[in-house]
Amino acid sequence: MITEKLLESYQAARKKYNKGETIFEEGNFPAHYYQIVSGEVKMCNFNDDGKEFVQGFFHDGQSFGEPPLFLERVYPANAIAVTDCEILLVPKTAFLSLIRENAQVSLAIIENLAQRLHYKSVMAAEISSQEPEHRLLKLMDYSITFFKIEKGKDGHRIDLTRQQMADLTGLRVETVIRAIKSMEKKGEIQIIGRKVYR
Incomplete structure (x- = not known):
């Protein structure tokens, strides 16, 4: 979504995760913006019985886990590598500077988050009744x-x-x-x- 060149100009670091590895855990405070270079990531929760509930899957070029960055709240779900992944991580303060200094990127982030919110609303209605x-x-x-x-x-x-x-x-x-x-x-x-x- 955001070009790798721009992310790297705001202190982005590349990190590789193995299939099944946890990228961040539910309940942790966010410290980075995450964008996938290659691979697949899922956001999920586990109930008391260990049953998994998947919130969504994310692929090449997509970002995940942004809402808590803006809300000063903990992650509501875990992020786990579905496949081997390479991910760009931008420190939170650098990412917020990027957003403030690049209006087009800010609009793209808003559109992306709005799409996800719309998807969750649509699917919640479908799952409950259809x-x-x-x-x-x-x-x-x-x-x-x-x-x-x-x-x-x-x-x-x-x-x-x-x-x-x-x-x-x-x-x-x-x-x-x-x-x-x-x-x-x-x-x-x-x-x-x-x-x-x-």
């Missing part, structure tokens, strides 16, 4: 818009695993698999090489 197929279609359609997925000859490729779809919709993996098969039969999606196309 059938599995409807939830999954809404997730796919929102992903196409949010990630600006370009349409290929077979449609929009949804780069989410069945497990990730389950995590993001509050469904069981088995339910997701059944729903995807049903949607394919109805012609609402295509399955090509185990990948879903909308």
Whole structure:
């Protein structure tokens, strides 16, 4: 989202994380702005029984964990590397200076946070009341818009695993698999090489 060159001019450091490694923990105070160079990160919580609830997945070029930087509050979730990752970290004070001194970057951050808030509002309504197929279609359609997925000859490729779809919709993996098969039969999606196309 923010160019690497600009981040590096504000004290950004590159750090590598291994798959499964915790980047920051729920309850910690934020000290950095994080932007992914390569890899995938998830934000998640665990309940008292150890059950995981995934807040979202983040990919190359995306940032994560910004709200607490502005609110002077602790992280409400953990950030964990889903794959091996390389991430740019900018110290909090340097990042706030970057925002103050670059109006276009500030607007881009606001737009990004607004998109995430809108996504959470939409999905919260879907999860509370809609059938599995409807939830999954809404997730796919929102992903196409949010990630600006370009349409290929077979449609929009949804780069989410069945497990990730389950995590993001509050469904069981088995339910997701059944729903995807049903949607394919109805012609609402295509399955090509185990990948879903909308």
